[in-house]
Amino acid sequence: MFALRSRQDPAGRNRSSWRLRRSHFLALLVLLGSLLMVGLYARGAGERERKLAGASFIAEADQLADTVRQRLLQYELSLRGGVALHSAAVDTPTSRQWRGYVDGLDIRRQLPGLMGLGYVAYLDPHSLAELQLRQRELGEGLFTVTPRGVRERYGAILYFEPETESSRAGIGYDQYSDPVRRSAMDAARDSGEVRLSAPLRLRQHGRDGQEGVLMFAPVYRTARLPVSGAGRETALVGWVYAPFRSTEFTDRSLVPIGHDIAFRIVDVTGGEERPLLASNGWSDAVDARPLHTLSQQLYGRTWRYDFQHVGALTSGGMRELQATLVAGVIASLLLFAVVLALARTQSRAETLAHRLSDSYRRSEQRFRNAMRYSAIGMVLLDREGVIVESNPAMAEIAGVSQAVLSGTRFRSYLADSGDDVSRTQETQALREGVFRSRRQLRRRDGDLREVHLASTLMPGEEESDVAQLVQVEDVTERVRAEAQVHALNRTLESRVEERTRELTQANHELESFAYIVSHDLRAPLRSIDGFGRILAERYEALLDAQGQDYLARVRNAAARMDGLIDALLMMSRISRGEFRRSPLDLSRMASEVITELRQTEPGRDVTVRIAPGLQAEGDAALVRNLLENLLGNAWKFTANTERATIEFGSEPGGIFYVTDNGAGFNSEYAGKLFRPFQRLHRDDEFKGHGVGLASVRRIVERHGGTIEASGQPGAGATFRFTLAPTPRAT
The missing domain is CATH 1.10.287 (Helix Hairpins)
Incomplete structure (x- = not known):
């Protein structure tokens, strides 16, 4: 026998060597085929990615142009708000009212890129003289129009906010004297719509100001737009205008410009090209042609957008293609190694098969132990639904012994027909995994129990008598609790x-x-x-x-x-407006309110004490309204008091207070103070509508706080409030 084995070994080794060489040849073919397919795929996909990169660039450029349009639309809305302010007022709004409107817009945060809002009065020589006389009577000095000279019409800047040194120098400038500005102003007047000017130098930055564009919105005497052009000119009282600089428009207006895109905007109205702005990276070289161009009609002007791509036109997919090529090469090498490894797995397969047999026996033993000691009932069923085997937990649930359960149909223990699920649906669910249902099981003593059933098919040979495993969980007590x-x-x-x-x-x-x-x-x-x-x-x-x-x-x-x-509408808006909580400096707010009150009555001598460093969190606009009402009331009700005193401070527990030594009130009627239109003083004594404190109460409640008032007639009043729930003492 040993001699026979020795003679057969060389042949066996030859066959093994031949199979190994065949494996090497097959692995080499797999490697070459894989590399060829990867190369063909990379070539086609690379061309496709270049086309996608071009389309993506055009889409990004179109989106950028649309973003510019949306930003200009926001500017237009701010101008129309200024027009509405002038239309709602009987006379021209004061500079203070205009400042309040512009401050409410929060231009720096809400309208970045916009330099501010101003008002240009449309005047003839007679109305100019009346305006100068009115300014002199108000103590604001002589209103001077520049450039000097007598003209048929003037378009003088009356006020501009936010106020800066350069904007103050521009007050009185006759924009109507400039042909470029006048063209845009006439277009806005005749159309009744917002119009843009051609690129020009802005006076808001002095005589050597930077290039920019002006946006004009006409203001008429009547809310209804006159039909004819002559009627519109007669009804025109001025323009609300907004300047923005070309160099800062893309930087401060949050226009999303990718690092690989450069663009410029050219005003091509009337066939004449006037450069408006160019982004960083734009090149005017002859060979740097725009990759994409589009035009927009914006407020009476035609703007052309030219887009260039900075660097090579690629996309993220190109890097993925490179990674795919590397992965393909690696996969080819792996396939080569796998084919070689398969030649050595035959002998190992027999060993693994023996090990799997032992593992199967151990797995079956673990399954038997799991059934025996499980707290959940388990039954093994044959293909006819007859119980082949059960565990002790199932016998306890059914109220019978395991011997009685064996050989009986499992469905005979179920008291209901189950959910509206057909036999076909149940079989399909079992093939896909686990079929779960909730049924009622009748015990041998007649008691009905709610059970959860989880059924799954048991893998095995065709002649095996076990086809299905059912787990039965008694959930009666849980169902009753649910x-x-x-x-x-x-x-x-x-x-x-x-x-x-x-x-x-x-x-x-x-x-x-x-x-x-x-x-x-x-x-x-x-x-x-x-x-x-x-x-x-x-x-x-x-x-x-x-x-x-x-x-x-x-x-x-x-x-x-x-x-x-107006007061009632303002109070209703307080409850329905958008609420934005942010850190607040109450000391600064109170100082600003007192400064405004002193400006309205400069002749009064009132001692005001404001505690420093008062901080809170809340809605800035609402809290400003709250302080204006409380401090304004203290200012009003100390009008007849000698040595009037107002104090704003805080107490432990996040409590703020406003106190004064004015007229005061009877504390028995403190509850009426916070009701709309409830007043404790006659109108001939102190003017008011009776909604200020009602608004204060709503503002405090929106912040989750509380407010209370105390006082005595002739001895002043004190209002205490919080802007958050008062912490409870522990």
Whole structure:
């Protein structure tokens, strides 16, 4: 036998060597084929990626141009807000009102890139003289128009915010004297729409200012736009305008410019090219041609966008292709190694098969132990659904012994027909994995139990008598507990729905009320005031002193009613506006409010003490409104007090207070202070609408805080408030 084996070994070694050489040849073919397919794929995909990169560049350029349009649209909305401010006012708004409007826009954060907003008055020589006289009467000095000279029409800058040294120097400049500005102003006047100027030098940066563009919005005497061009010129009172510099437009206006894109904007209105701006990286070289060009019609001007790509036109997919090529080469080498390794696996396969047999026996033993000691009932079924084997937990759930369970149909223990699932659906679920259901099981003593069933097919040979494993979990107690929880949840949900309906109805009623106030009530007031003004102007000579007094009272009452409507609308907006919480410097806010109050009544001598370093978190606009009302009330009710004193400070626990030594009030009626239109003083003593403190209370409640008031007649008043829930003492 040993001699026979020795003679057969060389042949066996030859066969093994031949199989090894064949494996080497097959591995080499696999390597060459893989490398060829990777190369062909990389060539086609590279061309496709270059086309995609070009399309992506064009899409990015179009998006950038659309972003510029959207930014200009935001500028337009800010101008239209200024137009609405002028249209709503009886006279031209004061510089303080204009400053308040521009401060509310928060240009630096909300409209980056915009230098500010100004107002240009449309004047003839007569109206210019009246304006200069009115400015002199208000103590603001002589209003001087530059450049000097007598002209038929003027377009003088009346005010501009935010105010800077260069913008103050531009007040009085006649923009109508400049042909470029005048063209845009006439276009806005005749069309009634916002119009852009051609590129020019901005006076907001002195005589040597940088290049930029002006945006003009016409303001008419009436809210309704006149039909004819002559009528529009007659009704025009001025323009709201906004300048922005070309060099800062892309930097500060948050226009998203990729590092690989450069562009310029050229004004091509009328066929004449006027460069407007160019981004960093733009090249005017002859060979640096634009990769993409598009045009936009913007506010009466035609802008052309030229786009260049900085560097090579590639995409992220090219790097992926390179990685794919490397991965393909590596995969080819791996396949080569795998083919060689397969030649050595045959002998190892027999060893692994023997090991798998031992592993299978150990796995079966572990399964038997798991069934025996599991707390969940388990049964093994044959293809007819008959119980082949069960565990002790299943016998306990069914209330019988394991011997009784064997040989019986498992479905005979189920008391219900189960969910609306067909036999076909159950079989399909079993083939895909596990079929889960909840059923009722009837014990031998007649007790019904809620059980969860988890069925799965048992892999095995065709002649095996075990086809399915079913796990049975008794969840009766858990189901009963869940039923109780669901009952409580339904009760709670019904209550929440009822409260939600009530709140929704209240919000609808508030919106309807605000609409009625802002539309239906203002119309008759305007009629009363308008006809009253006509009577005062045209029939003054026909009315005696008593009639004129009656007419004045009618107009004053209409004005008070209009003021009450404004106050009511403001109070309703406080509850419905957007809430933005941020860190606040209350000391600075209070100082600004006191400064404004001193400017309104410079003759008063009031001692004001504001504690330094008062900090809080809340909505800046709402908290500013709160301080204006509280400090304004303290200022108003100390008007008749000698040595008037106002103090703003804080107490432990996040409590702030405003106190004064003014007229005060009876503490028994403190609850009326925070109700709308409830006043404790006569109107002839202290003017007001009675909604200021009601607004204060709503602002505090929106911040989750509380407010209270105390005082004595003739001894002043104190208001304490918080801007967050007061922490409870522990």
